[in-house]
Amino acid sequence: MTLTNLSFLEIGQDWIPASEKCRIAMYELNHNLYCNEHSAVLDTMLNVIYPDKADNENVKRVFINLYRATSKLWGDLLFSENPRIEGLEGENKSFIDEIIKNNKLWKQSLKVAIDVSRYGNGVYKVRRNEQGNAVIEPISPRIWYPVVSQDNINEVQAHVLAYVFTLNKVSYLKTETHTKGQIEHKLFILSQENHKIKQQIDLNSLEEFANLKPVEDTGIDDFLVVPVENSMDSESVFGEDDYTDINPIIAEIECQLTKYGQDLKEQGNLKYAPATAFDENGNIKRNGVIPMMGGANTSPTPGAVTWSVAHEAIKAYIDQLMFFFYVCSETSPAIFSPDVSIGNLSGTAIKRLMQRLLLKAGRLAENFDESLTRVLTIASKLEGKDITGFNIKFNDGLQTDMNEKAQIASTSISAGVMSKKTGISLVQELEGEALDAELMQIEAEKKEESATALDNLFPSDVNNDATNNNPA
Secondary structure, eight states: OOOOSSGGGSTTOBSSOGGGHHHHHHHHHHHHHHTTOOHHHHHHHHHHHOTTSGGGTTOOOOOOOHHHHHHHHHHHHHHSSOOEEESOOHHHHHHHHHHHHHTTHHHHHHHHHHHHHHHSEEEEEEEEOTTSOEEEEEEOGGGEEEEEETTEEEEEEEEEEEEEEEETTEEEEEEEEEETTEEEEEEEEEOTTTOBEEEEEOGGGSGGGTTOOSEEEOOOSSOSEEEEEOSOOTTOSSOOOSHHHHHHHHHHHHHHHHHHHHHHHHHHTOEEOOGGGBOTTSOBOTTOSOOOOTTSOOSOOOEEOOOOOOHHHHHHHHHHHHHHHHHHHTOOHHHHOTTSOOTTOOHHHHHHHTHHHHHHHHHHHHHHHHHHHHHHHHHHHHTTOOOOSOEEEOOOSSOOOHHHHHHHHHHHHHTTSSOHHHHHHHHHOOOHHHHHHHHHHHHHHHHHHHSOOGGGTSHHHHHHHHHHTSOO
């Protein structure tokens, strides 16, 4: 089920809406996993492995936060190198660049990319501050409730931002409903008994909302809330999170490492000694350790038990789990595994190793391109301009192999299959006026190198003049 109208904000309705409870619960779980709170997932499996240990009090858990590593990976691939604006020049480009700079947009977008990975969606909000400048900020999807058309889930009718807070033992619900050209603000009191919407109160009932207008005209024929989605199918309103598929794999890896480590610890504490050293209760008697002197005592020598276990089998099992982790997360061993050496590989070879990863990064880049283009267009309108017709070029986040790029360009230009201008654009990643300026500079430097200095044309004449000017 999905939200198809605003009736979920009426008096007497449950908060959170029934259709959204599973989604919000999944967000809460994934938030805990990202923040290293793995116990809720791991305890279930540990209770199976160690059924005799109450609440696993004696088990020292092994946590490996592959969740956070995965989410940060996608953010770094997209925004570790600043994307470039293409299709704009002159004043319009400077204007958009200024908006990006003032809002630290690429840094903020890194946060949105992490949300896209762990929740399946990220959300931008655009507003105008008191100075009249556009402000672009990330919003947690945990407070975002999209309302879609009854007959077309791809057609959004409204975006509701709603959150609960408690003040003086009273639970409040603040909502912000975004439609095209308008924002409606409401404030509710929630019932303490059943968490239903009890009553609506005036915004000025609380000081922090006293200056808000109930209805705010934005002057923009678009939503000021712009979501970004992860992969999704035609029947879903929300994108797919990265954690659901890898969660059982990571939990199994953590559990196996925990069990393996615990077994090693327990086996390492086992000792043996002659039977005469122990009392009837199995405890070592006082002075029960028998000194061994020149064969006077034929009892076994006290010592420690060593555990003979197939370490390679355990390693192979964990390696197999990691293989499935790479498959389900669409990442690559070349990113995480220290056993994969990429130091001497060319840029093309590295990209072949990471083909699956780069394909997913490309999907994410396309989704971010669409959303960020909308965000920047809306921001420009809020500041009095209407700048369109541009797109955002993302890098792949991998280190650039300049030698390889230069060699490809040089070979292609020599073979006549690439122009010099295109070759420079490929190597230097320039376009427009910057590319033309680079071409002019290269031509100017070539002319300077080919021109012979006049002093070097007749070097012997200089010596003759010097000789004639000195009287004998």
